[in-house]
Amino acid sequence: MADAPAAGGCSPQQDYPTIDPTSFDVVICGTGLPESVLAAACAAAGKSVLHIDPNPFYGSLFSSLPFPSLPSFLSPSPSPSSASSSSSAAAVDLRRRSMYTEVETTGEAPEPSRRFTVDLVGPRVLYCADEAVDLLIRSGGSHHVEFKSVEGGTLLYWEGGLYPVPDSRKAIFKDTTLQLTEKNLLFRFFKLVQSHIAADAAAAGEGEGEASGKLPDEYLDLPFVEFLKQQRLSPKMRAVVLYAIGMADYDQDGVDSCDGLLSTREAVKTIALYSSSIGRFANAEGAFIYPMYGHGELPQAFCRCAAVKGALYVLRMPATSLLVDEDKKRYVGIRLASGQDIMCQQLIVDPSYEIPSLDMPCTTPVSNSPRKVARGICIISSSVKRDSSNVLVVFPPKSLEEEQVTAVRVLQLSSNLAVCPPGMFMAYLSTPCTDAFTGKKCISKAIDALFTTKASDDLEGHSETTSENNTEGVKPTLLWSCVYLQEITQGTSGTALSCPMPDQNLDYRSILESTKKLFSDICPNEEFLPRNSAPKYADDDSDSSEITR
């Protein structure tokens, strides 16, 4: 990495290439998922795009890193205060901030450490039927990434044990822990929601449609937890539906948590997505899929699509300042670490850059207390669920301790995703929080509930035998863990757009929603990654070969 000594503007400029041309419609800094999707979308809309990244790899805050690179990414050495290359009146320095704080690591790094790939956005999955999948297909990005199922399904931590979430008719039927009345109520509830979803889909298809089966608005406007109570679901079944299927973040029974209260309308949408995800791909089990080699593959897929559409890519190229027009009203370009100035109509930067505010009316919604998410990354020796590779675990609020107001989600991944060597598992945890203490305590408690730590060496001798007869009672051994806090900022618009951060959600829906909004700011009249934007020889009639179907 270019850790140039801050010795008066004499950075090793010979290492940086010169970019030609020097003017683009759009310049994008950072190759996180939102930036990469925007690059693909802008290129597909016919814009000329320059896409740069200071790192030697793709993904920025959405990367999957080789294990040895994680510490320096989470706690970067302070960047040399951008060796102000004759900071003219027409340029303002661009600074980077670290999004990660309170990084705490335990255990020894397992070997061979390069075979572990670490997500920065975990725990995260895609719904088989969600927009991220559609975007991949529409853009042609699906050629560059393959997935596997979270085939072990979802487990709910309830009364000190892990309970397999019954998410289908069959699963409810087979469940041996539920009483008959509980089963009937749950059946009835799902049937009610399913017929609403069907009616809703029919109505959407035809404008006016069958209203029968649709839930009345008075139900849809209810807090979802109230609706579930009306349906007489037991507390355990409510927890299943709220936290393990509806993916609510905050305690829905809490009196003062109006903020995170899930409405029936929202919840039903998530359930609809969940159920349309099941069975979408014949060889997918369950609703969730995970990209082989980690989430960092997704930005790369979109960057490749952008490149195929003509976007120019330059890794290892930091930006040092933003260029401003005469009136200091607009950003009109960017100064690269090479000293070269690139002009553009639109600047887009990843959220690790601080956009200096100009004398212009600020369209940036400034939130006074940034949201945070506490994340954990663990390497463990066996699976939390026997005979399952990839599993989601949900700790509903209050399941770890009385004061716990947020749900904790855990995603366990196996070597079949090529993210770790055989015989090992990765586990990602996250929970939204407002302060470091609460967030990290929650994560730690969840880690303790799921795994055991072998603190001393004298236990090593037993490890062989325990891992072999890994019965239900034996918890996986925690080999290594890292817990940290990440700030969450929203995407903001202006003459320089800032893209959204990886949020606390399990999926990309909200990030892609903001990304779409940013795109409509840049290209108000263009369709966002239209269906026919999958790459083919479009520019040369003689070359109309069949590449994609």
Place this chain on the structure above:
Amino acid sequence: MASRRRMLLKVIILGDSGVGKTSLMNQYVNKKFSNQYKATIGADFLTKEVQIDDRLFTLQIWDTAGQERFQSLGVAFYRGADCCVLVYDVNVTKSFERLNSWREEFLIQASPSDPENFPFVVLGNKIDVDGGNSRTVSEKKAKAWCASKGNIPYFETSAKEGFNVEAAFECIARNAIKNEPEEEIYLPDTIDVGGAGRQQRSSGCEC
């Protein structure tokens, strides 16, 4: 199971900008050549059915999409390659000298299980230019380098005239087939959301 993956061979073409990577692909797959140079736009990969010793394979040839210009190919591009083709321009010494770093870049990024024996093929392109008079890299020099890197097969080609292109790609295909599949992590249950990606569709995937 293994046979399913082996039906499809991923070949990637590396080399400096302007050495003729896209032209070679186009000549081989489409039997076409365009003198007009444009940094690659529009090509993701080309596919061609090949028959080798009575067996049918699909050769999937991946272009760099211009991302090689500033050495900005992502690790995902290199993954799962069965053969790596290194191309240089016999009239540009620099492009020959850069073959070594392209080879090393490939081995680092793709990290094949057996780097010593991973199949490369080297193509010295544009031998037609100026009737060979502007040539700066001799065949001998190129062959010596190939020999020093574990006897990499070497071909001199002209994408423009179609010279030796067919033979080169047949060699590429044969070498790709020989590449033993890595651990069976691709199989049997990867989900290809696009329905027709780098993997042959498994039975009953149409839904």
